[in-house]
Amino acid sequence: MNALSKPRIYLALVHYPVVNKNGETIASAVTNLDLHDIARAAKTYDVDVFYVVTPLADQKELAGKIVSHWTQGPGSEYNGSRKAALDLIRMEDSLESVKSHIAGRGEGYPKLVATSAGGWGDCIEFGRLRGILNAGEPYVLAFGTAWGLADSVLLSADFVLEPIAGKSGYNHLSVRCAAAIMLDRLLGTAR
């Protein structure tokens, strides 16, 4: 890859391992609007693949039904722009299989950038990650559903991205809105 290539950033929406309100590790349920909203944001910022990560067979089946309704079923004729977004979705069992799939695209093994609303010891700032992305190496940006990514993911990540600092100290954005803001900060043109 060279410096003129587009940033090779992939998105992963993680349903396991994440934590619940009590900090316990769980597998969360797939949410219809997460898939739609984040796929539309991914398409807006020219991301090639939006991985939806869950090891649960019934959740994979549910997500597959949602996606195929819009990409192959009646929805694809009703709303072509929705099809273009949901076409980016690919189901994977784990972040490991996400990384393997990206490597299989021939761009090298990606680095994992985890996100955390609560913050983490040594975070990478938006501006620095934006600069690194322009070098063209592959990265996967992982978002946790429910109350966020489990510590095991944060510990194993190559980077943890700094939280979105608003104006009020309140840090409870939806994962949909957080993903959109992060894509805009990392890939948007209005800087």
Place this chain on the structure above:
Amino acid sequence: MNALSKPRIYLALVHYPVVNKNGETIASAVTNLDLHDIARAAKTYDVDVFYVVTPLADQKELAGKIVSHWTQGPGSEYNGSRKAALDLIRMEDSLESVKSHIAGRGEGYPKLVATSAGGWGDCIEFGRLRGILNAGEPYVLAFGTAWGLADSVLLSADFVLEPIAGKSGYNHLSVRCAAAIMLDRLLGTAR
């Protein structure tokens, strides 16, 4: 107001008058997750009031039930941070009544900033609006549900904000994600 005051920006999510897929003016239905996501983003960026605009009695009743569940009902004890966000919601019949309510807060009559994904002849840029906001005068930033604000709103607005330019020419963000990105661009600290 003086230059040291915080930006006086209010949000309005408009359900009438908006357009449908065919460009016809309609009143759209209130969507539960619009209220939650945009209220959480508003709270993050320290917006004082998030107006939900609809003249339809049944939709006002539905929205009122959603809000009161989280602000006064069982949800308020289950999730205090959600209560803090939904407390920002106020129902209004029209953008006119939104402006009157803001004026009644003693900050002067607000200017209306409309948003449009499709663009509009003479838009104001994010950077310029950000600068104007810092002067401390009140503004209401209006988002359209369905296929966007009706032309009558865009024509009557003091400003139309430029669309969010992604990287791909695809401009079909959800209103939830578009509102979050716009708040971050106008009020965020990571510039």
